[in-house]
Amino acid sequence: MSKALPTRSENYSEWYNELVKRADLAENSPVRGCMVIKPYGYSIWEKMQRALDDMFKETGHTNAYFPLFIPKSYLSKEASHVEGFAKECAVVTHYRLKNDPDGKGVIVDPDAKLEEELIVRPTSETVIWSTYKNWIQSYRDLPLLINQWANVVRWEMRTRLFLRTAEFLWQEGHTAHATAQEAIAETKQMLEVYAQFAEEWMAVPVIKGVKTANERFAGAEDTYCIEAMMQDGKALQAGTSHFLGQNFANAFDVKFQDKEGKLDYVWGTSWGVSTRLMGALIMAHSDDAGLVLPPKLAPIQVVIVPIYRNDEQLAQISEKVAEITKDLKKLGISVKYDSSDNAKPGFKFAEYELKGVPVRLAMGGRDLENGTVEVARRDTKTKETVSVAGIAAYVQNLLNDIQESIYKKALTFREENTYKVDSFEEFNNILDTKGGFVLAHWDGTSETEEKIKEETKATIRCIPLNQEAEEGVCIYSGKPSKGRVVFARAY
């Protein structure tokens, strides 16, 4: 623990990797591309899950569970879907091992070959729509509003903890509707839910938009997304919500009878966020001393550290701390009192800074005499000495203030690093010298989009939902455009 973190300016990427490990969030596992989410990291994910799950339920969704495995033939039923996922999937071909006749180990039993190979789900549209076929006959069965919390596998070759891993945890909503309008309204509603979660819980401002055809989910008619800016100016796609049209209903023959008795294919949506959000959370707020967690997602919101000369003084401090703890807990604030004797206060301070605990209270001999406590906030690293009387309410306000402050800080950062650009030269220049989001005109063709990507590594993150109408010309082709889109280099 003694070595300092690499700084963000030194090496942003290395800073991130080291921070994830040292703050006990996650680590690489012995299985290529798969991570171990450690207890501290997982407890943040649990808080995210709980908040999202409540929001899904408030909007009328229920949870269910569908199989991990997808028959190979199912994946093929929707043409662009298989195209999108076949090249990076884990394939189960056998169902038994046997003792190696030549050695001590075990080998795959060639007699236990599956008739049809199974794919470990990269996403569950196919297996879910094949099930929906039996669940939907009439308009009375619609809408069907289901979510699943699950693990999925995509065989990524270059992986990074949380941001891109072969196995990751996520939720995937899969809904079925009687009309296109309803399905589109659902798609947009879930985008709003994601945006609200990102901003109110994660304190991460996001841009809501629509993906271009190139960046669309494999099998969707339209992909909506929220895009966040990280501290290195790169974009991170934090959640997507897809309008599937009738594509999967067609592929799996899911029809319903409407009120007039007419048969039609069902309209679908799917939407998901994953443990990638952990990456966004870490990269949006943290600093060179470690994590900065928004209070609403911090597993420990307040840590209390005693500073004492002897056991008697420790006992006196502990007595006072017990009262404070009780008052904080009454307000629903999670508190840890660290009176362990295996580290000095300074070491503990550094450790809880690394772990991003939003508020630290320290109490020493003088505080005992004066009826005070030292309050340190993680985000600004500022300290104050505050009276113990009314400390719980003080801390509650402080936590709210921190939640708001780090959101505002991230928003200001994004605004300062967003540029309107009108020429390709300027576009290149901004990307190379400053990074960030670039708002520019684009001619609406995939061809231009691909060329820009090839030449600059920047992609169109989205066509923002709040795009202003503005006549202009494409920075690359010079063809006419009616509004700016968001370009950035991205995770």
Add this chain to the structure above:
Amino acid sequence: MSKALPTRSENYSEWYNELVKRADLAENSPVRGCMVIKPYGYSIWEKMQRALDDMFKETGHTNAYFPLFIPKSYLSKEASHVEGFAKECAVVTHYRLKNDPDGKGVIVDPDAKLEEELIVRPTSETVIWSTYKNWIQSYRDLPLLINQWANVVRWEMRTRLFLRTAEFLWQEGHTAHATAQEAIAETKQMLEVYAQFAEEWMAVPVIKGVKTANERFAGAEDTYCIEAMMQDGKALQAGTSHFLGQNFANAFDVKFQDKEGKLDYVWGTSWGVSTRLMGALIMAHSDDAGLVLPPKLAPIQVVIVPIYRNDEQLAQISEKVAEITKDLKKLGISVKYDSSDNAKPGFKFAEYELKGVPVRLAMGGRDLENGTVEVARRDTKTKETVSVAGIAAYVQNLLNDIQESIYKKALTFREENTYKVDSFEEFNNILDTKGGFVLAHWDGTSETEEKIKEETKATIRCIPLNQEAEEGVCIYSGKPSKGRVVFARAY
């Protein structure tokens, strides 16, 4: 929905299968042996998860997440472990599909063969202990108290919804300790947690005991279990807690330095319950009309059905119901008001009986006049007319009473179907004519146990923890025994 369920006495097995499907709990998926857990079934599982998770956290455990895949060589590191799991596992051999040059579909890409095959986890001791090696150096790192909620796969050939499926959901606790005593204490503590959950939440009485060597978990020194009796007299193992000794620490070289600086292998435990508990819950209480759910796990605790002649009357009833609902919700009771016009009250009654809603309120014209409501309890199928004044408190008491009653009913059933038997003839006779639990003397050898199993299909469910000392002779071999064990045919 019109066809009645098969009755339990007609065909218990068919009754179970049909009930699971018709009550919308689960169904078979297109993937062999894997189930779809439907929203209603999943909402019961969520309640189980929440209650168990709270109990795990209260006893000092935290959640984490480990990879889905286990390298083949890891599985082999503990000899009896691989023996136990190699014969029924899903094996990933490739990581890519490609277009079939001869057709429209996709085939496994032979160029994308993994160097080492990966096993889809049947349980996670191996991958977790390989990780613990890096987490544990000193006694200060112990105990390590971690739980994981996950899906696992065991390639069962004969599957039944919830009871035995290729993929199932579960939690698996994996703890590491400095001494054998501590690890044994943890093993027993978690058995107590499981027993408490089964009895207080599921209303299922259980016998706590130790498995014989034959029935032990592959890799454990001792397996503790809770055993429940189903309504057909068969036993169902509802949870297990394993003392692993130093077996996995040995296999993965996990050592720690104690306070004196001496190196020793770490002591381990693991413990789990799964979606199998859903099977136990269903089979323990339900009747020929459908599910009977304990109120603590019922997704809907109270359903209210209006009985009306016209819209005006419906409006009056709905107004009254809104008040009742508000009062019930204040007490934390979950309520559904079903005023849908697509089914007659009688049909709705049958539907909610099928789904096991513990309390049904019905309100009609006469109730409006009299200020009453009809209260029906699902478990006893009795009805009463009760004054609306104070109805919320009345229902709350009733829910508590139902929770207790169905536990007592199940306990009485178990007691009435438990037999002390002193000869093998009587043993056979009881099993064939009555079923249930048979308490009999056994000589303590695996040989005798296996012969009894071959001849009677009954296994030793456990050596009960509260076994009374009693001199006797083995019903099979006539050799001496010092106490009775629990025999039964089992799921």
